[in-house]
Amino acid sequence: MAELIKIYEENPNAKDIAKVVSVLKKGGLIIYPTDTVYGLGCDITNNSALEKIAKIKGVKLDKANFSFICEDLSNLSEYAKQIDNxxxxxxxxxxxxxxxxxxxxxxxxxxVFKKKKTVGIRVPDNSICQAIVNKLGNPIVSTSIKDEDEVIEYTTDPELILEKWDKLVDLVIDGGYGDNVASTVVDLTTDTPEIIREGKGDIDL
Incomplete structure (x- = not known):
């Protein structure tokens, strides 16, 4: 059964963050808040955890379009090819x-992602996931948690998320109500930036 842990975005408790990181390092799956919808994530370096997420999402790992959650742009050169000014x-x-x-x-x-030609990079404006990635020392692989409800695409209440995901993940972070609008996805692999999905935020291209 998953554990529910309350973390306040204004001031994430270091002890709680350490607990989350410990779960990730052991190959556990977490559900955590971002600046958009709640995400399902694991340690990018743990292949068995990555396989678990792919299985939950019903996709093959080498074809999965997961995002890499980074603390800032310093990880960029590791995962993305030389990018221009x-x-x-x-x-x-x-x-x-x-x-x-x-x-x-x-x-x-x-x-496991070697066959992929592209990578999705996220740096959420949320101090909880920034603190997790900072303490972990590398990005987490993430995907949004969708809802089967036809009216609400994303569950926003952490307690309802816990009910639904209780047997699938190890830990759910209650960081308050989430948003129900996903991130805006922008393709920067060609000369002209292209918005693939309109989501939250006004993008400055």
């Missing part, structure tokens, strides 16, 4: 924020 300026202007940027993947991608 104008692309970097777009990232700098909009991050942290409710955006997923698709970039050309580098050769340093974790082995």
């Amino acid at each position: 104008s692309t970097f300026k777009i990232l700098k202007r909009n991050l942290p924020g409710p955006y997923t940027f698709i970039l050309p993947g580098s050769n340093n991608l974790p082995s």
Whole structure:
């Protein structure tokens, strides 16, 4: 059964963050708040945890379009190929924020993603996930948690999330009510930026 842990975004408790990181390092799955919808995540370096998320989502891992949640842009060169100045300026202007940027993947991608030519990078404007990634020391792989409800696409109440995901994940973070609008997805792999999905936030391209 999953554990529910309350963490306040204004001042994330270091002990609680350490507990979350411990779960991730052991290959556990967490559900956590972002600056948009709640996400399902695991440690990017843990292949068995990545397999679990792919299975839950019903996709093959090497074809999965998961986002990499980073604390800031310092991880960028690890996972994305050399990016030009104008692309970097777009990232700098909009991050942290409710955006997923698709970039050309580098050769340093974790082995399970080696076949992928692109990578989705997220730097959410949320101090809880920033603190988790900081303490973990590397990005977490993430995907939004969808709801079967036809009216509400994303569950926003952490207690309802716990009820639904209780047997699938190890820990649910209650960071308050989430949003029900996902991130805006922008493709930066060509010369002209292209908005793939309109979501939260006004993008400055």
